[in-house]
Amino acid sequence: MTELLPTATWARTRAVLGELVRPRRWLALSAFVFVVAATGIGLLTAPLLGHIVDLVAQRRLAEAVTLPVLLIALVALGQGVATAIGTSLVARLGEGMLAELREKFVERALGLPLEQVEKAGSGDLTTRVTNDVSEIADGVRDALPELGRSVLTIVLTLGGLAVLDWRFLIAALLAAPIQLGTVRWYIRRAVPLYAKQRVAVGEQQQQLLDTVGGAPTVRAFRLAGEHVGRVRARSGAAVDLALRGIRLVTRFFGRLNLAELIGLGAVLATGFWLVRDGSATIGTATAAALYFHSLFNPINAALALVDDAQSANASLSRLIGVSDLPPVREPAHPAVPVDSSVKTAGLGHSYVDGHEVLHGVDLEVAPGERVALVGASGAGKTTLAKLIAGIHHPSAGSITLGGVDVAELGPSGVRETVSLISQEVHVFAGPLAEDLRLAKADATEPELHLALDRVGASDWVRALPDGLSTVVGDGGHRLTVTQSQQLALARLVLTDPPIAILDEATAEAGSAGSKVLEKAADAALSGRTGLVVAHRLTQAAGADRVVVLDAGRVVETGTHAELVAAGGQYATLWAAWSDHR
Template sequence: MSATSRVQDTEPVEPTGSTEPTERPAPRESPGLSTAPATDLLPTATGRRTRAAALELLRPDRSLAVRSGLVLVAATAVGLLTQPLLGRIVDLVTDAAKGTGTVSPSVLTLPVVLLAVVALVQGAATSLGMSMVAKLGESVLARVRERFVERALNLPADRIERAGAGDLTARVTDDVARMSEAVRSALPELARSSLTIVLTLVALAVLDWRFLLAALLAVPVQAWTAQWYVRRAVPLYSRQRVATGAQQQQLLETIGGADTVRAHLLEDEHTERVADRSREAVGLRLRGVRLVLGFYGRLHIGEYIGLVGVLFAGLVLVREDAVSVGTATAAALYFHNLFGPINAALVLLDDAQSATAGLARLVGVTDLPVERETERKAVRGTAEAPDDAFVSVHAVSHSYTTGTPVLHDVDLALREGEHVALVGTSGAGKSTLARILAGVQPPTHGRVRAADRADGRPAAVLVSQELHVFAGTLADDLRLAKPGATDEELRAALATVDALAWAEALPDGLETVVGEGARSLDAAKAQQLALARLVLADPLVAVLDEATAEAGSAGARLLERSARAALDGRTALIVAHRLTQAATADRVVVLEHGRVVESGPHERLKDAGGAYATLWAAWSGERDAAPAHDGG
């Protein structure tokens, strides 16, 4: 099988200048629990960058944005004819009363009919415009989600680990939900309310410029109120999002490590940590409530100042015969009609600020640089590895946190078709080295060289003990590894790993819906499913990171047979949870404290009296002492 080589650059990736990293103090460490992920949350974009990103997201739908804006302008303008028509009715009634003391119904027919027409036209145009704005918002929201998911899936694994799953989960759930709510309801209504405010002020000027001046008495108070609110709301909502992410991360750490927490009697300490994060989040939410209440109190002052000004101007102008009573009535109705749009706009401004804070957190992730494949390519046969090496790492070191390396100058080369077992005590760096060799995790320093496939499919595939069964049919789950696979290919892959019998025994065979909310699979079946995906992906290099560890002793031998069958004929690195896997490998590599201390065949290392011999003796003793039910 022909291959070219890929060299992976190892300079650490730094955030771009468009984002502001958000950090919080590291919590105290607990035995058996990693606290590193909570110390370096993913960045949040600056306000300027967020606005630029919003314009970029709108650009593909410029035409729709213009059309929807024009329709809403027309709908709002038609609606503003209501107040002059009501004023006309007042004038007709006043004139008729002066002449005869009675009002003929025929006098009112035309303005009443026109009011009905205005209502119908405004309703239809508003409905059309709002639907167009909603469509625009959904397009933008879909674009944000696609960019976020694409970038999140391509972030270095250590960057996600430093931030913690809670931070990323909060962004893809809470922040996206806030944006969805804003796009579907708040933003269309905000656009309509803003247009109503602007066009109503224009209509006041058309009636008489002095009405507009009187109405503008409210503007300084309203402008100061809006400035006062926005200046406090944007950082407050950003802090709320960060606090929510920290709260979720702490919950994930505590619940995910519940066994270790209980084993070390740390229940009270972790409960207090969760309480601290929750108190911080609740406190920020209460500050938000107080901010909104203060905002409305100031806003009402401005509204009534403006209303008094318009009524007083109407009184003066009517006395001077500058305007009719109907015109003054229309002006008062115009300004009173502003109460609803202004209140709505500012209520929705609250949602918009919250959505903007969420967008800033999403843009902070989408702006993170991702190492490109083209930047990692180089010519096969570099000096760092033997000429016959199929995959290699050279002088690889890695740290998840500065000053705490987990790997130190590791050199490792796998020849084509070779099976290498990686063993060592817990914390030796086995999983980190496996992920680096598989290309999932870029190293902090050093180089990785692996074979490339001409068809563009993955050259290396990692199967770990962290299993996931995707929601959908079993066939769809398998086709994630090979989208065009036929049913015969799926069955062949399942048969290879001894999983075809139980798969066909499911209620609907390969069409049985599995995953969350559907039929669950136990750990052994889920791992066989992952191994079947490995067979379908047909990588040049397979990396198994303790892939049989979750099965328990009852299924261990079955999974080891499945793993051997899946690895047959390929180059493989096996992080060995059970040393029986090491005994059958072509070569064993021993890691201690992030360094390779031994490398060689099983028998030679077992007899050498070194680190591997110690591990083997301990393993053999535990195995001999275990009950004799460890079967497949």
């Protein structure tokens, strides 16, 4: 069952924004001052144009217009300079806040227990790292600065109307009830809608990852129809919410256009009335009309950017929800393993839906021993491996590593003691040397070459265009499945844990690649305790001992030769494997 990661409340989101702004308050104040200055300077254009209209109406000479025109040019120049400085300061403020938020999120996301990530699904975390971060970045860089400028323009322009004549301000404010009512109507519907949209996209992403990532299993068990149905349902839910959002925005702008019509009509009628009774000049009425007309863009921008702000707020709440997750609790005085042994006693595990996967598994692995876990699909091999690696917590029984219970080691101690490599290997974008140094940050170049040589990867690495400096991963040199797995095994050598678990680490390679990887895996496991979830039984044959699981229970254990001679389940598996090689 999927348990999506938490989302922060609005109150918490607002508090975090305050925490981000507080150390940058002088930068924020400076940005505000320049934006206000730019807006105020720009408002001088309308009365200057009105003055020119009065001069023309009075049939003054052309020379009289020269000074107002020069002043308009100076206004444009001053507004441009102030706007550039203000925009630059706002960008520095926003980018600094975004960088800090992103660092906190990534730091917390990397520290999440893998069990929690698996329950939530990597799709939910992926959309937060990608889509939600992009939404917030767009808001910080574009929407929020524009929203701030628009709000200031609106406030100062209304002040300018009041200076011309308070009756112009009253006329302009006739549009305000419709605009404010429209915003309230929109926000009540938009906030929950965008929150649902984010969740729906996360669920859609997770279903796509589950279906595409598990394509071989889906095909093998003829589950394609069921999975396509799930993808269709999740995609349909996401599309339906997106269409609801589009319809909401369309109605939103329709109401704003009505408000503009009413407001402009009222200002023009007021100007006509004031000019006729001599309370205002034609130039003043012109300036008032220009002021109100100049409100169209900022009002529409401000109200339209409410849409982007709501979207960014929904994304921000999802990032903060992860950032606020409590850190994993560590023991006050973590124990230290005395050796590299592994022991489980009465180990049982059930998933959230109540399905029991392991039943009373007793297993002992001596220091330096290599044990192969064998069994049919669904026997519980991978679950047992994940429990020992600390990814899942057992429902029953205990796990001891190096003579110490995992609870006494704590999550950090378990990670230092055990490393797990699965068939899902990641090649991180960047130079190959940096990819390897993820395992050991201070590794020297000779150390990197030694690790690569140990897993048989030196030849192809030296043949790369720039050797260890070659950029790999997305946008770089593409590595084969075999090369990617060798890279993972080289990282294992650099990490140098006392206990290593290989979960079907050669399953994705072809027959030629599997031989290379089996040899690389043997070399990487040398000198450490090894548990191998064996996809290919040649790995089991080369192990010190074989443990056979069936329906979550240990049904056989012994050497390869002993189990083949015993004629049990392992012998049957070996015979079938030998016939199809």
